Amino acid sequence: MSKAPSPTRIQKKNRAAILEAALEMFSTHGFRGTTVDQIATQAGLSKPNLLYYFPSKEAIFAELMEALLDTWLDPLRALDPDGEPLDEILAYVQRKLQMSRDFPRESRLYANEIVQGAPRLGDTIATDLKALVEEKSALLENWMTAGRxxxxxxxxxxxxxxxxxQHYADFDVQVRTLMGDEDPYDAAPDYLETLYRRMLTPRT
Amino acid sequence: MSKAPSPTRIQKKNRAAILEAALEMFSTHGFRGTTVDQIATQAGLSKPNLLYYFPSKEAIFAELMEALLDTWLDPLRALDPDGEPLDEILAYVQRKLQMSRDFPRESRLYANEIVQGAPRLGDTIATDLKALVEEKSALLENWMTAGRxxxxxxxxxxxxxxxxxQHYADFDVQVRTLMGDEDPYDAAPDYLETLYRRMLTPRT
DNA sequence: CTATGATTTGACCAACTGGTAAAACTCACG
DNA sequence: CGTGAGTTTTACCAGTTGGTCAAATCATAG
Structure with missing residues (x-):
């Protein structure tokens, strides 16, 4: 069996700092646009020191992506078959909007990856995400058939x-530029709630 | 006055080939992720030969961006104050969707740029786009006030x-992976028309 | 055909980038 | 305090990249 060497205090701190710095850089400059040196500096380390904690730039990216996907799909997983359909969907929308507000860098990292054809993620989309989407669209289908x-x-x-x-996170620069002083997230929840309510409320 | 040397037949052909190749590469790999060599090869030229037509990689990107923005805003410009409001908006949505289908690479190029904070585009957004958006949102506001x-x-x-x-162009890989055989653009026009019709049709 | 400007190429370079090796240092623990 | 594992640094390297330059080739008007 493989022995898992328990990380020291310094290891824990530095690995966290590296991942945080890498998220910052990758999400704004993309994979190729980010240099190991930039990540290291941002994390307060030297480049060789960073490479003492991660074997390669790819490895940092991969670890970031894995962690991202896990949390990214949580809101959809939480769509409850036993809940009131409209409420469930509206709650899902709000959870997703909240994630854009709280984790814009993660959203942009994901967007970067998909826009460029998901070169390092293709499989996961085709399996994990696909399975989840099939499950949840079947659920939606049932709610529609039931007229709910x-x-x-x-x-x-x-x-x-x-x-x-995700638009509010991914296109943040554009949205904020066009809205001036007004915070996009002031009106966004209301706008989306209205949109989906009108869209989905059954005609009586 | 500056004399504009009229481009030769070869110049016209090669500049076009370069821009086409650059669009292909930039839109899928981003600016930093694309090498001049790749663009040259894709365009069927050698690297020094390409640099005979454009002074630098930046210059190619800039020319691409300028051309893009011009056509990109056309659908919004066409929103007619004298038309029937709902029809105008629905037509705008369809024009925009059509552009995603016909020019997905341009959409992804734009997305790449914005997601990364619009480093080479910031000003244009703050001026040209902002002005257009102010004008058209005032128009929408009027239509709303008039109860139309x-x-x-x-x-x-x-x-x-x-x-x-734009989601259908930018996240094309994901959308197609999740939809399997079904062409996204089969149902998308209808979906969006329904969405905005229900969203915007005035309550009587 | 031929001269001249337009086009293309091969050789090259300096800066940058991801990564390595080994020496030097630090720190916890006996 | 000493010692060995854990950590950091200095020096370095090979490959890549954007870009240059002068020579070679090509196209075409006269």
Whole structure:
């Protein structure tokens, strides 16, 4: 069996600092646009020192991506089959919007990766994400068939939720430039709630 | 006055080939992720030969961006104050969706730039785009005040249109992976039309 | 054909980048 | 305090990259 060497206090601190710095840099400059030196400096280390903690630039990115995906799908997983459909969906939208506000860098890291064709992520999308999406769109389909929400295309519904919420993180610069003083997140929750309520409330 | 040397046949052909190749590479690998050699090869030229037509990698990118922005805003410019509000908006949505289908690389190029903080575009957004957005959101505001469409936040309305339509180009890999055989653009027009119709049709 | 400007190429370079090796230092623990 | 593992630094390297330059080649008007 492989012995897991328990990390020292310094290891824990430095690995965390590196991942934090890497998230900052990768999310704004992309993988190729980020240098190991930049990450090291941002983390307060020298380049060889950083490479003492991670074997390569790729390894840092990979670890970041893995952690990201795990938390990224949580809001969707939480969509409860036993809840009230409209409430469940609206709550999902708000959770997703909250993630854009709280973890914009993670959102941009993901966006960067997908826009460039998901070169380091393709498999995970095709398996984990795909499975989850199939499960949840079947659930949406059932709710529609039962007449509990308006009929529409379940997958496009999911895409629209992702796109609308992540837009506030991914296009943050543009959104803020165009909104001036007004904080985008002041009106966004209301806007999205209204949108999906009108979209999905069953016609009586 | 500066004399504009009229481009030869070869110049026209090669400059076009370079811009086409650069669009392909920049949109999938980003600025830093693309090498001049890659662009040259893709365009069927040698690297020094490419640099005979453009002074630098930056210059290629800049020319691409300028051309992009011009066409990118056309659909919004076409929003007609004298048209029937709901029809105008729905038509705008479809035009934008059509652009995602026809020019996905341009959409991804733009997305790449914005996600990374618009380092080479900041000014244009703050001036040209901002002016256009102010004008059109005032128009939307008027339509709402006149009760011709449901009241909502005009800028968030615009953001939502951009995000929903561009998502199909920017996240193309993810969308197609999750939809399997089904072509996303089969159902997308209908989905978006329904969404905005329900969202905006005035309550009688 | 030929001269002249337009185009293309091969050789090259300096800066940068990811990564390595080994020496030097630090720190916890007996 | 001493000692060995854990940590950090200095020096370095090989490959890549954006870009230059002068020579070679090509196209075409006269």
């Amino acid at each position: 929400i308006n009929r529409t295309h379940p997958k496009h519904l999911l895409f629209s939720i992702w796109s609308l919420t | 469409i449901n009241r909502t936040h005009p800028k968030h309305l615009l953001f939502s249109i951009w995000s929903l339509t």
